[in-house]
Amino acid sequence: MNKIKNLWATRRDSVIAFGIVIAAYIVVQIMSMTGNISYSLKGMLVPICAYVVMAVSLNLTVGVLGELSLGHAGFMSVGAFTGIVVTTVLTDAVPSDGLRLAIAMVVAAAAAAVVGVIVGVPVLRLSGDYLAIVTLAACEIIKSIVNVLYIGMDSKGLHLSIVKQSFTLEEGGKMIINGPIGVSGINKISTFTAGFVLILITLFVILNLINSRHGRAIMAVRDNKIAADSIGISTTRYKLLAFVISAAFAGMAGTLYAMNYSTVTAAKFDFNLSILVLVFVVLGGLGNIWGSVIAAALLTVLPELLRKLNFNDYRMLIYAILLIALMLFNNSKLKQMLLERRGSKKAAKTEGEVA
Amino acid sequence: MLNYLITGISLGSIYAIIALGYTMVYGIAKMLNFAHGDVIMVGGYMCFCATTYMGWHPLLGVLLAMAVCTVLGIVIERLAYKPLRSAPSLAVLITAIGVSYFLQNAALLIWTSNPKSFSPIVGRGAVQFGDLQITHVTLVTIAACVVIMAALTLFTGKTKLGTAMRAVSEDKGAAQLMGINVNTTISMAFAIGSALAAIAGVLLCSAYPMLVPTTGSMPGIKAFTAAVFGGIGSIPGAMLGGILLGIIETFCRAYISMELSDGIVFGVLILVLLVKPAGLLGKQTREKV
Numbered sequence: 048m049n050k051i052k053n054l055w056a057t058r059r060d061s062v063i064a065f066g067i068v069i070a071a072y073i074v075v076q077i078m079s080m081t082g083n084i085s086y087s088l089k090g091m092l093v094p095i096c097a098y099v100v101m102a103v104s105l106n107l108t109v110g111v112l113g114e115l116s117l118g119h120a121g122f123m124s125v126g127a128f129t130g131i132v133v134t135t136v137l138t139d140a141v142p143s144d145g146l147r148l149a150i151a152m153v154v155a156a157a158a159a160a161v162v163g164v165i166v167g168v169p170v171l172r173l174s175g176d177y178l179a180i181v182t183l184a185a186c187e188i189i190k191s192i193v194n195v196l197y198i199g200m201d202s203k204g205l206h207l208s209i210v211k212q213s214f215t216l217e218e219g220g221k222m223i224i225n226g227p228i229g230v231s232g233i234n235k236i237s238t239f240t241a242g243f244v245l246i247l248i249t250l251f252v253i254l255n256l257i258n259s260r261h262g263r264a265i266m267a268v269r270d271n272k273i274a275a276d277s278i279g280i281s282t283t284r285y286k287l288l289a290f291v292i293s294a295a296f297a298g299m300a301g302t303l304y305a306m307n308y309s310t311v312t313a314a315k316f317d318f319n320l321s322i323l324v325l326v327f328v329v330l331g332g333l334g335n336i337w338g339s340v341i342a343a344a345l346l347t348v349l350p351e352l353l354r355k356l357n358f359n360d361y362r363m364l365i366y367a368i369l370l371i372a373l374m375l376f377n378n379s380k381l382k383q384m385l386l387e388r389r390g391s392k393k394a395a396k397t398e399g400e401v402a
Numbered sequence: 403m404l405n406y407l408i409t410g411i412s413l414g415s416i417y418a419i420i421a422l423g424y425t426m427v428y429g430i431a432k433m434l435n436f437a438h439g440d441v442i443m444v445g446g447y448m449c450f451c452a453t454t455y456m457g458w459h460p461l462l463g464v465l466l467a468m469a470v471c472t473v474l475g476i477v478i479e480r481l482a483y484k485p486l487r488s489a490p491s492l493a494v495l496i497t498a499i500g501v502s503y504f505l506q507n508a509a510l511l512i513w514t515s516n517p518k519s520f521s522p523i524v525g526r527g528a529v530q531f532g533d534l535q536i537t538h539v540t541l542v543t544i545a546a547c548v549v550i551m552a553a554l555t556l557f558t559g560k561t562k563l564g565t566a567m568r569a570v571s572e573d574k575g576a577a578q579l580m581g582i583n584v585n586t587t588i589s590m591a592f593a594i595g596s597a598l599a600a601i602a603g604v605l606l607c608s609a610y611p612m613l614v615p616t617t618g619s620m621p622g623i624k625a626f627t628a629a630v631f632g633g634i635g636s637i638p639g640a641m642l643g644g645i646l647l648g649i650i651e652t653f654c655r656a657y658i659s660m661e662l663s664d665g666i667v668f669g670v671l672i673l674v675l676l677v678k679p680a681g682l683l684g685k686q687t688r689e690k691v
Contacts, residue, residue, distance in 0.1 A: 115492060169676050176434060176491075180630050181675055183623070184668035191665030210659050227661065318623065322499055329496045364511065367504035371482055374497040378489035 061254040064337035068099075068250065071344070072243045087351055095347045096242025097123075097304035100249045102327040102343035103336055104296035107253055109325065110334035111262070112289040113269030114171070115179040117321050118186030119297050124193055124316035125162045126155035126298025127305035131230050132198060134306065135223050136205070144236040148306060152245070152299045159298025162189070163291040171286045186321055193313035198224040229312030230305075237306035245303055246340075249296050254336060256292065265289045330373060404534055406656050407649065412540040412609065414648020415547035419602040420625030421632070421640035422554060423595035429571040429635035430591040433491065436498040437478060439622015440505035441596050445471045445603030446613050447513055450520050460523035467600040475596025476589050484585070502619075509615035522608035539608045546601060551641050554594075558637065567591060571635065624651075624664075627671050633684025642682060 075092065078084045101119060108116045130151040141147045166185045173181055197212040198205060201220025208214055216222065224230055256262045267275040268282045276282055305311045327346055331338030349369075353362035376382055420442060427435045445467040452463035482501050486494045524538040558564035569577040570587045578584050606621060607613050625644060632643025650670055654663035674682065 109492075115495075169672065173675060173679055176634075177630065177675060177679060179434075180627060181672050184627060184671050187623075187668045188665040188672075191662055195659065195661045210662065326496055326499065329492055333492070361511070363507040364504065367500050367507055370500035370503065371497055374493050374500065375482070375485055378486050378493055 058258070060336055061250070061258070064250050064254065064340055065247070067337055067340055068243070068246050072239075075239065085355075087354075088348070091347060091351065092239040093237045093242050093307040094304060095344050096239065096246055097300045097307075098324065098327065098343040098347050099246050099340050100242075100296055100300035100303070101324045102331065102339040103246075103249050103253055104293045104300070105324050106328045106331070106334065106336060106339045107256070107289050107293040107296075109328050110332075110339075111257055111269065112265050112286060112293075114174065114286070114290075115176075115325075116182040116290075116293075117179050117318065117325065118166070118182035118184075118189075119293075119324050120316040120318070120320035121166075121182075121186035121189035122159040122163060122294040122297035123301035123304065123320070124186075124189055124313060126152075126159045126301025127311060127316065128193055128196070128224060128230070128301075128313075129158040129298065130155040130302025131233060131305055131311065132205075132223055134234065134236065135221070136200065138234070145238075145241065148236050148241055148302070151306075152302045155298040155302040156295040157298075159301070160291050160295040163294025164287070167287050167290040167294075171283065171290060183318060183321070186316075186318060190313050190317055193224075193316075194227050196224050196313075197222070197226050227312070227314075229310060229314075231310040233306065233309050233311065235307060235309060237303050242303055245299060249299075250336065250340075253292070253296070257336070261285065261288065326370065330370075406652050408534070408536055408540060410649035410652035411645055412543045412648070413652055414628075414645035415543045416602055416606050416609065416644075417621065417625045417628045417648050418547055418641045418644025419550055419598050419605070420621060421629035421644045422550065422637065423598045423602070424626050424629040425634055425637060425640040426554075426567075426591045426595045426598075428629070430567055431483065431588050433483065433494045434498065434626070435592075435595070436495065436622075437501035437505060438595065438599055438626075439618035439620075440502050440509075441471050441474060441599040441618070442603040442606065442622060443509060443613075443615060443618035444474060444505060445600030446520065446607040446617060447509060447518075448600070449523070449604045450518055450607070450613055453521060453523075454518075464523060464601065464604050467604055468597045471596040471600035471603075472593045475592040475599075479589055479592040484588075506615050506619075513613075513615065515614060518613040520607040520611040520613050522611060523604060524608070539605075543605045543609065546605060547641075550598065550601070551637070554637055563587070563590060624667065627668065630681055631671050631674055633681030636681075636683045639681055639683035 075084070079089065101123060105116065105119045108114055108119075133151040133154045134147050137147050137150060141150065166182070170178065170181045170185060192209070195210045197208045197214075199212075199214060199216045199220055199222045200206070201217040203217065206214040206216065212226070257266075264275070264280045265285045265288070267278075267280055268285050272282055301316070324343075327343040328339050330346065331340070331342030350362050350366055353365055420438065423438055423441075424435065427433065427438070448467035448470045449460070449463040452458040452466045453460050458466070478501055482497050483494060486497060522539050524542050528535045528537045529541065556564075558568060566577070566582045566587050567590065569580065569582055570584055574584055577587075602621075602625075603618065607617070624647060628643040628647040629640045630643070631647060632639030632641065634640075647667060651663055651667050654666045658666065678684070
């Protein structure tokens, strides 16, 4: 009994996170089977999954590692475009959609991780606001490079050029990425179930990482870098570890997201998207994984809900006001008072039990 | 070549004026005011309304824009940022993002997303120096930048309020003990920053006469990197960073690639920060153990 209690105490967050995701999946499946789901919500299911993965992975950098990153969309972009190239190349070789998507995600994760190392090694030497602004810069650099990328495929293989299209394709060849025009005619193979599985994998890896020796080392770096250094934790290594894992999952989320639309451009993965995901993480609670899951899902649906309530013109305005109000409430005396009241009630209850 | 240099300095002057606003606020309140770019946009729209709808003289339009933005800056600070003075910096950042969304969407409701064509505050003419042709707008922009820079340096160096500002940015607690009203001083920084944003907005729209609700966001981000580039919190740094950024951007556009110019600008920023982590003119702070 005690063992179970202990397990519950240490793994409560994991149990809640998995519980929420599985329950939500079942509810949505039942709703769509009985036809109770609106068309617009149905179209948002895959993006919601992608945002949840983005939020959970960004929480690893911002909440667990404690470094503000404003460039998460950059890794998503790398993952998205890698995924598109891989799925196009494998169209004939791998007929199964699900398997093709899985392979694309693995390659996308690897590509995003490589970019994560390239960005992370120099950037993680900085900290605080400077780190934030440099990650933002990195995201903008990725965006402008993808924006001038031309990739085409014909019977001779892949062709790649930057700035100008310097290759001509044979007959029957296909342009995959067409510079600023982006990608069009994507075979939409992302499904809600794929998104659900990706969320489960993300939660499994990140929650286990947090509860492991490495996770504790990462948190030690966050709480006191100098103290962590002094007890032999390599701060640079653990910072990079967290940053790269976070980037890899963003890459997978990118593939999932891109494969849900028929056209994708580099401009989609800009600074605003990074900010959007950061908002999910902060509102869900820094370091709180299931908070990120809920915040990402709710805040993605919220503008749609407001549209349904006939606030169409004002919905983004209301979204902004809610955001400000939530932040003000989170740091206000009112919340502290409520928390204290709840705390004293709890204390009274345990006292009663002891007596 | 020289033409590009002038264009670069002119663009850089606009960045510098915006960056000054960021630096003033960051130096004192230690916060990244993400809504600054949208105050620029409001300034642009105000001047547009005054000159186009009401037929006012452009100079009056600029004054109206400055007045509105100053009030807006103070109101934003009082309502959204002041309650969070002791909150973690991330909370303030998200609130600033909320304010930015709010301003953009309010502008979208009031002025719709149709681009408005802004008529420059000075004539479209140009001055000829030999081969070199400089438009009036460019001249006014550079002149405004120099005047603002001089005025701000004098203000922070010589006046009582300016000294108070420097004191607050150095040590809030000690400044309060010396009888400085910290809240008023922070509001003043926001007021000055927003008035500068209004001027920058009018100049920006005169140089690139297209006005949409998202006009301010990209220049805002770039000016912010300019402020970091030059060393955030330092007034000459913001100036230097802004002008350098403008020149680099213009030359990249002209000689390398239109599309890659943003990427190169941000790449230079990363390189500078790696070599000088506090920016070009920033104060190096040593980490204490």
